[in-house]
Amino acid sequence: MAATETTRFWVGASTLGALGSPARGIRPLDVAADGAVTLGDPVEVGPNPMYLAVSEATRVLGIVHELADGRVSTWTLDGDAVTPFGPGGGTGAGDPCFVAFDESGSWIFAANYSGGRLTAHPVAPDAPADAVFSIPFTGSGPNHERQASSHPHQAVVDVARARLLVPDLGADRIRVLGLADLPVRLPHDDADDLVLHAGAGPRHLVVTGDVAIVANELDRTASVVDLVEGRELAWLPVDATVAARGLGVSAIRLTSAGTVLVGDRDADTLVALRYDADSRMLEHVASITTGGRHPRDLHVTHDERFALVADQASDSIAVVALEQGVPVEVVETLSTPAPACLARVA
Numbered sequence: 001m002a003a004t005e006t007t008r009f010w011v012g013a014s015t016l017g018a019l020g021s022p023a024r025g026i027r028p029l030d031v032a033a034d035g036a037v038t039l040g041d042p043v044e045v046g047p048n049p050m051y052l053a054v055s056e057a058t059r060v061l062g063i064v065h066e067l068a069d070g071r072v073s074t075w076t077l078d079g080d081a082v083t084p085f086g087p088g089g090g091t092g093a094g095d096p097c098f099v100a101f102d103e104s105g106s107w108i109f110a111a112n113y114s115g116g117r118l119t120a121h122p123v124a125p126d127a128p129a130d131a132v133f134s135i136p137f138t139g140s141g142p143n144h145e146r147q148a149s150s151h152p153h154q155a156v157v158d159v160a161r162a163r164l165l166v167p168d169l170g171a172d173r174i175r176v177l178g179l180a181d182l183p184v185r186l187p188h189d190d191a192d193d194l195v196l197h198a199g200a201g202p203r204h205l206v207v208t209g210d211v212a213i214v215a216n217e218l219d220r221t222a223s224v225v226d227l228v229e230g231r232e233l234a235w236l237p238v239d240a241t242v243a244a245r246g247l248g249v250s251a252i253r254l255t256s257a258g259t260v261l262v263g264d265r266d267a268d269t270l271v272a273l274r275y276d277a278d279s280r281m282l283e284h285v286a287s288i289t290t291g292g293r294h295p296r297d298l299h300v301t302h303d304e305r306f307a308l309v310a311d312q313a314s315d316s317i318a319v320v321a322l323e324q325g326v327p328v329e330v331v332e333t334l335s336t337p338a339p340a341c342l343a344r345v346a
Contacts, residue, residue, distance in 0.1 A: 005302065006033070011343075014340055020294075020338030021315050023336070029334075043080070051064050057101070060077075064097065072096065074086040092115070108123050118137070120133040138171075139173060151168060152168050162178065163177065165194075169201045174193060174214070192230075196235075200219055221238060224280055238264060242287075250265055251298045259322075265296075270307060288320065289330075315338060316333050318332075
């Protein structure tokens with residue numbers, strides 16, 4: 001992308017007011033190369049559109065509606081206009097908190113946190129209304145309050161290995177599902193799962209080469225996982241100077257400079273870790289206070305000059321300047337109700 005171009009995001013938000021003020025829908029947000037930010041008007045797309053994704057292949061917008069009776073919807077983007085693409089439908093499970101497309105944009109996957117399952121939905125104007133595949137998980141961890149059962153929190157396509165990786169906070173596992181047999185089946189076998197250290201609480205991950213870097217919500221660590229050997233190599237505290245408040249870390253992104261950005265809700269900071277691909281180790285580089293509360297999600301502009309942090313509890317988005325992927329200062333703060341997700345448009 002040329003340095004003169006603008007990066008567009010769509011902001012997902014809570015309409016229920018459980019954390020932050022109730023929003024009226026999703027909003028477009030543009031960040032220019034010089035950091036100038038434009039926040040568009042809300043667009044109503046149904047209740048509690050907490051997490052969004054945009055297919056790089058089709059530019060269709062996918063939304064999970066985080067409700068006790070979870071829903072998925074798909075939309076066509078045309079500038080600031082958002083119109084229904086497919087019929088939408090139920091996940092058959094509670095509190096879907098993350099959505100992702102496959103590489104072709106033909107399938108959308110929802111991680112159902114309370115429902116303990118991954119659901120898969122075909123993406124087409126005439127697609128079935130409800131999930132075609134619903135894969136239940138079982139398991140638990142040593143944190144009796146947070147890990148009494150399975151809690152899938154994300155879905156990431158591991159393109160090189162034609163797999164779907166699903167961090168399961170409740171079971172200290174990365175669930176592994178094969179994608180090669182879609183649309184016939186979506187297999188999962190517990191024996192294929194990637195097991196993390198007890199009490200980690202894996203929330204989100206990024207893939208770089210043959211490695212996954214995992215943000216572990218419950219014990220405030222980041223893990224390095226070998227995707228070929230199928231084992232956890234190491235883990236370290238995201239920021240050892242911060243006292244845990246029971247909120248933990250949240251979203252994770254990887255920059256082209258090898259910097260791993262993590263949201264820290266215990267300190268209300270954006271944390272930078274440096275990943276060394278040769279040693280396959282992480283080290284803490286910087287932590288910067290966002291000025292808001294409860295950083296739920298984060299993303300970077302295409303040119304990686306700025307990071308955006310969605311601080312849900314303070315109804316704000318922090319725009320943070322980056323140097324070689326490392327956060328240096330907050331350059332602007334935007335007011336918007338309960339921002340929970342920042343979906344970048346390719």
